[in-house]
Amino acid sequence: MRRLLAHPSLAIGLSATLLFALLGLVSLVWTPFPIADIDIGRRFLGVTASHWLGTDNLGRDMVSLLMAGTLTSFLVAALAVGIGAGIGVPLGLLAAAWGGPVEWLVLRFSDFIFAFPAVIVAILITTLVGPGAINAIIAIGIFNIPVFARVARGGALSIATLDFVAAGRLAGLGNTRIAYRHLLPNIMSLLIVQGTIQMSLGILAEAGLSYIGLGTQPPETSLGLMLRDAQGVFLIHPWLTLLPGIAIVLIVIGLNIAGDGLRDAIDPRLRQGPTNVLA
Amino acid sequence: MSLLELSGLSVHFGTMAAVADVSLTLQRGERFGIIGESGSGKTLTALAISGLLPEGAEMGGSIALDGVPLPRSEREMARLRGKRIGMVFQEPMTALNPLMRVNAQIAEAIALNPGEMVNVDVAQLLAEVGLEPRHGERFAHQLSGGQRQRAMIAMALAGQPDILIADEPTSALDMITQRMVLDLIAEICERRHMALLFISHDLKAVAALCSRVAVLHEGRVVESGPVAEVFSRPRESYTQLLVAASRFVMPTLVRQPIGDALLNLDKVTRDYRRGGVLIWAREPVRAVDAVSLQIGRGECLALVGPSGCGKTTLAKIIVGLDTASSGQITLSGQRYHGADLPQRLRRDVTLVFQDPFGSFDPRLTIGRSLAEPLRLEPDLRRETVPARLVEAIEAVGLEAGMLERYPHEFSGGQRQRLAIARALVTRPKLVVLDEPVSALDMSVRGDVLSLLARLQAEFGLTYLIISHDLDMVTAMADRVLVMEAGQIVEEGAPAQIFAKPQHRLTRDLVAARLPEVG
Numbered sequence: 001m002r003r004l005l006a007h008p009s010l011a012i013g014l015s016a017t018l019l020f021a022l023l024g025l026v027s028l029v030w031t032p033f034p035i036a037d038i039d040i041g042r043r044f045l046g047v048t049a050s051h052w053l054g055t056d057n058l059g060r061d062m063v064s065l066l067m068a069g070t071l072t073s074f075l076v077a078a079l080a081v082g083i084g085a086g087i088g089v090p091l092g093l094l095a096a097a098w099g100g101p102v103e104w105l106v107l108r109f110s111d112f113i114f115a116f117p118a119v120i121v122a123i124l125i126t127t128l129v130g131p132g133a134i135n136a137i138i139a140i141g142i143f144n145i146p147v148f149a150r151v152a153r154g155g156a157l158s159i160a161t162l163d164f165v166a167a168g169r170l171a172g173l174g175n176t177r178i179a180y181r182h183l184l185p186n187i188m189s190l191l192i193v194q195g196t197i198q199m200s201l202g203i204l205a206e207a208g209l210s211y212i213g214l215g216t217q218p219p220e221t222s223l224g225l226m227l228r229d230a231q232g233v234f235l236i237h238p239w240l241t242l243l244p245g246i247a248i249v250l251i252v253i254g255l256n257i258a259g260d261g262l263r264d265a266i267d268p269r270l271r272q273g274p275t276n277v278l279a
Numbered sequence: 280m281s282l283l284e285l286s287g288l289s290v291h292f293g294t295m296a297a298v299a300d301v302s303l304t305l306q307r308g309e310r311f312g313i314i315g316e317s318g319s320g321k322t323l324t325a326l327a328i329s330g331l332l333p334e335g336a337e338m339g340g341s342i343a344l345d346g347v348p349l350p351r352s353e354r355e356m357a358r359l360r361g362k363r364i365g366m367v368f369q370e371p372m373t374a375l376n377p378l379m380r381v382n383a384q385i386a387e388a389i390a391l392n393p394g395e396m397v398n399v400d401v402a403q404l405l406a407e408v409g410l411e412p413r414h415g416e417r418f419a420h421q422l423s424g425g426q427r428q429r430a431m432i433a434m435a436l437a438g439q440p441d442i443l444i445a446d447e448p449t450s451a452l453d454m455i456t457q458r459m460v461l462d463l464i465a466e467i468c469e470r471r472h473m474a475l476l477f478i479s480h481d482l483k484a485v486a487a488l489c490s491r492v493a494v495l496h497e498g499r500v501v502e503s504g505p506v507a508e509v510f511s512r513p514r515e516s517y518t519q520l521l522v523a524a525s526r527f528v529m530p531t532l533v534r535q536p537i538g539d540a541l542l543n544l545d546k547v548t549r550d551y552r553r554g555g556v557l558i559w560a561r562e563p564v565r566a567v568d569a570v571s572l573q574i575g576r577g578e579c580l581a582l583v584g585p586s587g588c589g590k591t592t593l594a595k596i597i598v599g600l601d602t603a604s605s606g607q608i609t610l611s612g613q614r615y616h617g618a619d620l621p622q623r624l625r626r627d628v629t630l631v632f633q634d635p636f637g638s639f640d641p642r643l644t645i646g647r648s649l650a651e652p653l654r655l656e657p658d659l660r661r662e663t664v665p666a667r668l669v670e671a672i673e674a675v676g677l678e679a680g681m682l683e684r685y686p687h688e689f690s691g692g693q694r695q696r697l698a699i700a701r702a703l704v705t706r707p708k709l710v711v712l713d714e715p716v717s718a719l720d721m722s723v724r725g726d727v728l729s730l731l732a733r734l735q736a737e738f739g740l741t742y743l744i745i746s747h748d749l750d751m752v753t754a755m756a757d758r759v760l761v762m763e764a765g766q767i768v769e770e771g772a773p774a775q776i777f778a779k780p781q782h783r784l785t786r787d788l789v790a791a792r793l794p795e796v797g
Contacts, residue, residue, distance in 0.1 A: 163638035164648070166600055167701065171652035172625055185642040 010261025016254030020247070024071030031064035036219040044237055056226075056240050057233055065221050066247055072133060072222035073251070076215070077202030079137045081195050084144020089191060091145070092152025093179040096160055106153070110146030118143040118205045122214040133222070136215035140205045144198050151194045155187035189266035193259055200255035207248050223248050280346050282307045282474050283328070283442060287340035290323045290332065290498075298323050299498045300340070305442065310468055310475040312489035312506065314482060314521065316720040317691065320498040321478045325444050328476070329364050330356040361392040365435030367464075369447040371427035375419035381405075381430045382415035385437060392438030404433040409463060424586065425456035429463065436467065443468065444476045449484060453586045453747045458791035461488055480721050482525040483793035486510055494518050510796040524725045525796055527754035532736035537757065538576030541741050542597065542628075542709055545571055547606035549592050549765075566592040568765035569606065574709070579735065579742040581756035581773070583749065583788065589765040590745045594711045597743065598630045611708070626655040626705035633714040635694035639686035645672075645697055646682030652705045671704040672697070674737075675730060692723030696730065703734065711743045716751060728755060749792050753777060761785045 032052070039059035046054050053062035088110075095106035122139035129135070159165065160183065168178050203223075209215035210224030218225070223244040230240035283305040290298040298320035305311050315321035326332050328342055330349060342349045344363060350356050360366075368374040376384055385401045405415050408429040419427055428448055435443055445464060449457040465488055468475045479485050485492055486506050493503035494517065502515045513519045547570045550563040566589040574580050582590045595601040595617075597608065602617030609615075613624055620628070629652070632638040639648050649668050653659055659667075669679040675696040686694060695715065702710055715731065716724040728751065735742060746752055752759055753773045761769040761776070761784060769782040780786040 163632040163634060164640045166630075167632065167638055167648075167698075168640075168651060169600060170598060170625070170630055172622060172655045173651070181643075182640050186640070 007261045007265045009257045010265055013254050013256070013258030013261055016250060017258055020070050020251050020254065021074055023067050024074050027064070027067035027071050031061070031067050033061035033064045035060060035064045035068045035221055037061075044233075046239075053243060054239065056229060057237075058229075062240070062243060065226055066223075066243060069221045069223040069226050069244060070247060070251070072216055072220065073203045073206050073224075073248075076133055076137050076140065076206040076222070077199050080140035080144055080202045080205075081198050083137070083141025084148045084198060085191065085195060087141075088145040088148025088150075089152045089184075092149040092154075093156055093183055095149070095153045096156035096183065097175040097179040103153075106149060110149045113142060113146045116142075118209065119212070119214070122209050126214050131214050131217055133216045133220065136206050136209045139209065139214075140202050143205070144202070147198060148191070148194065151190055152187060155190045156183040159183050159186045189262075193263045193266065196255055196259035196262055200252045200259070203248065203251055203255070281305060282309075282345060283476075284343045284346075285324075285328070285340070286343075288324065288327060288342060289339040290320065290327055291337045291339070292335055297336070297498055298327070301493075301495070301498075301500055302340075303493050303500065303503065305474050305476060307441070308468070308472040308474055309491065310465070310477065310489045312485035312492040313476065313478045313495055314480065314485055314492055315478075315495035316480055316722060318497070319495040321495050322446055324495070325366075325446050325476065325478050328442075329360055329366055329444060331360075361388065361435075361438035361440065363438075363441050365438060365440035365443045367428070367431050367435050367443065367445040367448045370451055371424065371431045372419060374431055375427060377419050380416060380418055381410075381422070381433075385415070385430070385433050388434040388437035399437060399439070404436055407436065407467065408433045409459075423456070424452050425460055428452065428456075428460050432460075432463065432467070436471075439471075440473065442474045442476060444478070446478045447480070448477075450479070450481070454749065455585055455787050455791040457484070458793065461793075464488065481793075482510065482521060482721065482796045486796045487793050494521065520722055522796060524722045527725060527728055527750055529732050529754050530729050532732060534736045535577050535739050537578045540573045541576045541578075541611065542574045542743075543609040544573070544597070545607050545609070547571070547593070547596060547603045547608060549589070549596060549601065550604045565765055567596070567603070570762075570765070570767055571606075572760060572767065574741055574743060576708070577735075577739050577741055579744065579755055579757045581744040581746060581752040581759045582762055583746055583752055583759060584762035584784070585747060585788075588762045590762050591713060593762075594630065594713050594743070594745050597709075598628050598711055599625060600630075622655065626652070627708045628711065629702040629705065629707045629709070630711045630713060631695075631698050631702045631715050634718050635691050635698055636718075638698050639694065641686055644683055644685055645689075648686075649682065649697070649701050649704055652701060655705055667704060671700040674703060674734065675700045690723075691719050692727060695719055695723075695727050699727075699730065699734070703738070703740075706738070707740070709741045709743065711745070713745045714747075715744065717746070717748060724751075731755070747788075749777060749788060761788070 037060060041059065042055055043057055043059040044055065045051050051061050053066070055061055056065065091106050095103040118139045121142050122135055125135040125139060165178060165182050168182050173181065206215055206222060207224030207227065210222045211228045213228065216222040216225050226244035227241060234241050281304040286302045288298060288301040289296060301324055313321045313324065323332065327338055332338060350359065382401050385404055389399055389401070401415060402412055405412060410426060410429050410433070414422060414426055422430065448464070449460050452460060461484055464475065467473065477485060477489055489506055491504065492506045492509050494501045494509065496517050502509055502513065502518045509518060510522055513522050547567055548565065549567040550565050552563050570593060582593070584590050592601060596603050599618050599620035602619065607614050607616055610624055610628065613621060615621065646668055649671060650664055653664055653667060668682055672679060672682060677693065677696055689697065712731070716727050719727060732755065734740060744752065744755060756773050759771060759773045759776050760767050761782060763784045769776060769785050776785060777789050780789050
């Protein structure tokens with residue numbers, strides 16, 4: 001743990017991310033004002049004692065909206081990473097452990113999914129079942145599948161040539177057990193790093209989908225939806241657009257820095273030290 | 280004045296001293312050997328001389344070239360490198376740029392180090408290291424290991440250096456190529472009157488090439504002096520240990536007589552498909568070509584041959600990691616072709632891998648890795664597993680407490696012992712040993728081989744040893760098969776086959792053998 005925190009970028013990125021995640025989690029139990037509380041008379045208030053960041057065009061408290069919106073963004077992105085990793089990683093391991101036609105199928109399948117950006121999938125789902133946060137999760141999750149499949153396959157392929165995998169096969173382990181016992185634990189660090197990066201991409205994608213109206217729907221809120229609500233009054237009240245925008249930027253930067261730091265901390269080749277030069 | 284003088288050289292990483300107080304001198308035209316095992320600091324010493332120490336390393340003491348201390352600035356050092364000091368590294372595949380033709384790389388080395396008097400050109404350098412002009416047109420991956428190392432030497436020679444530093448230049452090569460490269464280095468040093476700093480763990484190579492030697496142990500010079508003196512009358516106990524380890528002295532053990540055939544190979548052939556489909560398909564590569572052989576119960580059979588002759592492929596087929604394209608194998612009366620080895624017979628054959636560092640999963644404890652093959656015994660009760668593990672780990676001379684530890688906590692020799700323990704845990708009949716000691720330090724090789732011999736006598740094991748090391752084979756094997764290009768070309772008892780080699784390859788192998796030290 002001390003080794004992890006020795007990387008300044010990781011410490012900064014991780015604490016920024018955790019701070020926002022905590023803000024979001026607090027909104028579950030407490031927000032300064034209920035976010036569905038519409039009070040037209042109190043709209044477009046500036047910074048006041050009771051409304052720390054003012055109110056929006058419907059008189060809703062901006063702090064409360066930001067907190068709830070951050071939670072939605074994190075939730076959507078995390079669940080999407082879960083879907084992507086949950087389906088993509090087994091697919092990638094399948095490809096690496098079996099090889100041959102299985103590998104070909106997995107690769108072509110992920111090419112196929114790659115051809116549909118999250119927006120297209122979201123539009124498809126919206127036309128079928130209507131918009132909503134669940135749709136954003138599914139759309140971004142599907143988009144994550146080939147990413148994880150490729151990372152898992154690449155990592156597993158480089159592990160699979162090592163002798164201990166052959167030793168496992170000699171010990172009568174089948175492909176499934178080889179993948180689960182030997183390949184997966186050894187590519188875990190790769191997957192964690194990729195997960196962090198996909199989190200940040202997921203938050204951006206959720207904001208994008210909500211902004212074009214395919215994601216979260218009112219009275220729920222998300223950072224993207226706040227942007228959409230505020231864009232009409234951008235010239236008069238730029239504050240309302242800037243706040244969620246800055247929040248998105250900070251979260252994404254935090255996650256990216258944390259991801260880079262994790263990679264540096266985990267990758268032994270980038271680790272400082274004399275361990276591999278004492279030949 | 281000596282050409283190169285190291286006095287009190289030390290290299291530190293933080294508080295850890297990797298090299299401490301190394302002093303040595305190198306005269307013009309002299310060939311000096313540095314002997315040491317992994318972690319002895321021999322490579323760091325070489326890197327310090329060429330100013331290429333890794334980041335985080337602090338250097339103490341002084342290095343003087345012609346009485347002038349080496350410059351500390353990278354710019355001046357870069358000018359010195361190549362022109363005064365040439366380097367040849369261990370692994371020529373990674374030392375050559377994979378995207379540049381050999382010619383271009385040598386030309387670059389020449390352009391960076393313009394000679395003052397003689398004009399060198401690429402063709403001349405290629406000829407000097409024994410490569411033909413057509414080799415210069417190729418990329419690194421299109422050359423053999425020996426050719427790559429020759430290309431590396433040509434690049435080192437481009438700047439007409441006074442000193443050539445060779446860091447284990449032959450340890451990645453097979454016996455015949457090793458001898459050719461060593462002879463080439465000796466010849467070039469002689470002709471150019473160039474000093475050589477030869478770094479190696481191989482006493483025989485140093486004895487064959489160098490006139491003086493320093494023995495490095497844990498960063499310190501243990502002993503130094505003329506080669507003949509140090510190796511024939513070693514004063515320090517560590518040097519004595521190294522010299523003793525270089526001659527494999529096997530314990531004399533009572534072994535059961537060799538019994539009936541345990542394993543029988545009948546015209547086993549393995550073809551590898553190359554790219555292309557249907558009519559565009561290229562001729563497949565035949566790695567193993569109609570090999571027939573027989574191993575008796577309790578026998579120790581050795582398979583020797585140069586790299587790429589198909590011996591490892593054959594081993595993989597026998598243990599069931601690969602499948603023969605044609606032919607069949609019979610083990611205890613059961614026929615199979617490789618991967619279709621029946622599950623109940625898998626516990627009878629096992630393989631010990633060459634590289635002890637890749638053969639254990641870094642995320643599993645030794646105990647869990649060792650228990651893995653036990654799943655091949657379906658009627659084994661769970662409660663007896665720990666006892667079996669303890670039995671296996673104690674058989675290889677290690678302690679039961681080590682089962683809880685992780686692979687990175689062990690040295691190379693210990694890991695190889697653990698790999699042997701894993702191979703023995705199912706109480707197999709046939710153990711295939713793929714270069715069992717070639718990745719180990721000299722001083723532990725003898726221990727591992729005696730262990731293998733003891734285990735064979737104790738448990739009546741049958742060994743198939745795959746190697747290119749004739750000394751090891753002579754010490755261990757009852758019978759030797761010589762393999763070339765997928766075919767067995769000669770067969771016989773080691774004493775007889777190496778005294779009177781019949782086939783051209785066997786003669787080359789015997790000729791490439793380096794003389795004993797001392």
